[in-house]
Amino acid sequence: MSDKRKPKAGKNKKGAETRKKTKSAPKTKSISDGTQSQPNIIVIWADNMGWADLSSYGCPYYKTPHLDGLAKRGTRFVNAYASAPMCTPSRVGFLTGRYPGRCRIGVQETLGLPSVVGDKIGLPEDHPTVPSLLQEAGYDTALVGKWHCGHLPTYSPLKSGFEEYFGHKTGSIDYFRHVDGSGAPDLWEGDELIKTDGYATKLFSERAVEFVKRPRSKPFFLTLWYNAPHWPWEGPDDKYLSDEIAGYDSHRTWIETGTSDNYAEVVKSMDAGIGSVLKALEEKGLDKNTLVIFSSDQGGDEMAYFGPYRRGRLHEGGIKVPLIMSWPGVVLRNHVSEQVNIHFDISATILSMAGTKPDPNYPTDGDDLSKVFQGKKKEYPRKLFWRHSGNPRPGIPFQKAMRDGKWKYLKVGKQEFLYDLSKDINEANDLKERYPKKFAAYRKEYRKWESKMLPYDKEQKDFKRVVFK
Numbered sequence: 001m002s003d004k005r006k007p008k009a010g011k012n013k014k015g016a017e018t019r020k021k022t023k024s025a026p027k028t029k030s031i032s033d034g035t036q037s038q039p040n041i042i043v044i045w046a047d048n049m050g051w052a053d054l055s056s057y058g059c060p061y062y063k064t065p066h067l068d069g070l071a072k073r074g075t076r077f078v079n080a081y082a083s084a085p086m087c088t089p090s091r092v093g094f095l096t097g098r099y100p101g102r103c104r105i106g107v108q109e110t111l112g113l114p115s116v117v118g119d120k121i122g123l124p125e126d127h128p129t130v131p132s133l134l135q136e137a138g139y140d141t142a143l144v145g146k147w148h149c150g151h152l153p154t155y156s157p158l159k160s161g162f163e164e165y166f167g168h169k170t171g172s173i174d175y176f177r178h179v180d181g182s183g184a185p186d187l188w189e190g191d192e193l194i195k196t197d198g199y200a201t202k203l204f205s206e207r208a209v210e211f212v213k214r215p216r217s218k219p220f221f222l223t224l225w226y227n228a229p230h231w232p233w234e235g236p237d238d239k240y241l242s243d244e245i246a247g248y249d250s251h252r253t254w255i256e257t258g259t260s261d262n263y264a265e266v267v268k269s270m271d272a273g274i275g276s277v278l279k280a281l282e283e284k285g286l287d288k289n290t291l292v293i294f295s296s297d298q299g300g301d302e303m304a305y306f307g308p309y310r311r312g313r314l315h316e317g318g319i320k321v322p323l324i325m326s327w328p329g330v331v332l333r334n335h336v337s338e339q340v341n342i343h344f345d346i347s348a349t350i351l352s353m354a355g356t357k358p359d360p361n362y363p364t365d366g367d368d369l370s371k372v373f374q375g376k377k378k379e380y381p382r383k384l385f386w387r388h389s390g391n392p393r394p395g396i397p398f399q400k401a402m403r404d405g406k407w408k409y410l411k412v413g414k415q416e417f418l419y420d421l422s423k424d425i426n427e428a429n430d431l432k433e434r435y436p437k438k439f440a441a442y443r444k445e446y447r448k449w450e451s452k453m454l455p456y457d458k459e460q461k462d463f464k465r466v467v468f469k
Contacts, residue, residue, distance in 0.1 A: 040290040050300025066275030074326025085318035097347035097364040101453030122150015128359035132161030137356040145225035176242040183249035205273030233258025235265025263303040314401035340382035381405035409442035
């Protein structure tokens with residue numbers, strides 16, 4: 001099964017298909033003084049962080065001063081959504097700028113360990129991505145942190161537009177031992193496994209700082225995708241927790257490792273690491289020409305502040321995420337936006353600000369938000385769709401959801417709901433009986449959208465039955 005649209009492709013020397021470049025890279029000025037025509041772009045993602053898990057979003061249990069400061073220097077969005085409530089499809093949505101269901105890897109919820117799924121499926125090398133398009137537009141590109149979009153030898157960040165990579169390729173790693181959920185080593189320099197000591201969050205932050213400080217003659221695109229605050233919840237002083245589960249690695253063990261206090265330390269460590277990256281930008285004089293974006297790949301997990309529902313569900317807690325954008329003199333300062341948006345809106349915005357466009361064979365599903373965060377366009381209704389195949393282990397059924405302005409249509413198993421999110425963010429008051437025509441119209445519109453997405457295949461269903469039974 002493959003994407004419905006095919007790119008124009010040729011053959012490289014090894015015989016592999018390669019995308020046909022649609023435009024030559026534009027000339028850029030020297031960036032030694034931080035004034036090149038194209039902005040540097042940094043996209044920072046947390047992993048499994050709820051939309052209210054920052055102190056600037058209302059969390060009372062700990063402080064996140066560096067991200068709060070970023071919000072004061074930019075715009076904080078309060079109606080931002082993930083592409084999906086699970087890791088892999090959410091990342092696919094951002095990288096491709098399209099609904100995850102348009103690509104086979106996007107219906108993996110979530111991509112299994114290499115010991116289970118091998119390299120049977122991943123983000124195709126010939127599929128255009130945000131980093132590949134930016135590379136063609138003259139950018140240096142790098143990914144630091146989590147990948148989770150396909151395993152070697154067929155799939156790799158280095159085959160999807162990133163010129164360099166340092167991080168882990170599966171869904172989660174132990175913060176100290178750098179192993180995946182099966183206990184296998186999972187820390188990579190490019191496509192080579194490496195061994196090094198250190199707390200994962202600190203290692204990723206230090207690599208990002210080093211990348212920012214390098215001398216270069218081109219603008220850069222840095223994707224910093226932390227594993228924090230994904231379980232196991234091990235703060236920087238909690239190596240004893242890592243030692244306790246060594247030899248007993250499994251996702252169930254990891255979910256049970258750590259308390260809310262450990263979780264707080266995980267979040268605070270990530271915030272400090274982000275602070276070090278922002279400081280490096282200032283020291284290099286690059287902060288005034290760098291678009292910095294912070295978000296999360298999906299809603300929060302068990303430790304999230306906002307409830308009652310978490311990731312893996314299409315309730316607000318599973319798909320709503322924090323989103324902060326900052327670029328001095330461009331993005332509105334100390335502003336709160338209620339503009340509804342989704343991950344692939346960020347993708348479209350990045351390409352626009354870099355002066356390039358999506359591949360015409362893979363048109364984006366996103367909206368360019370640049371005029372909104374510059375104050376040149378009023379907030380407007382956004383129509384968005386989601387689906388999730390569920391998870392038999394905790395008993396989560398198949399789900400469907402649609403947001404149109406303030407309205408949300410939700411189907412969980414056989415139950416269907418209609419909510420007014422402007423008055424009911426906790427999704428407690430079902431209004432389908434009060435507004436039957438609106439409810440019926442949304443059901444029909446959802447079916448029309450879903451017909452354009454790839455179906456969930458048997459391989460995905462078999463994987464979940466084996467792994468989650």
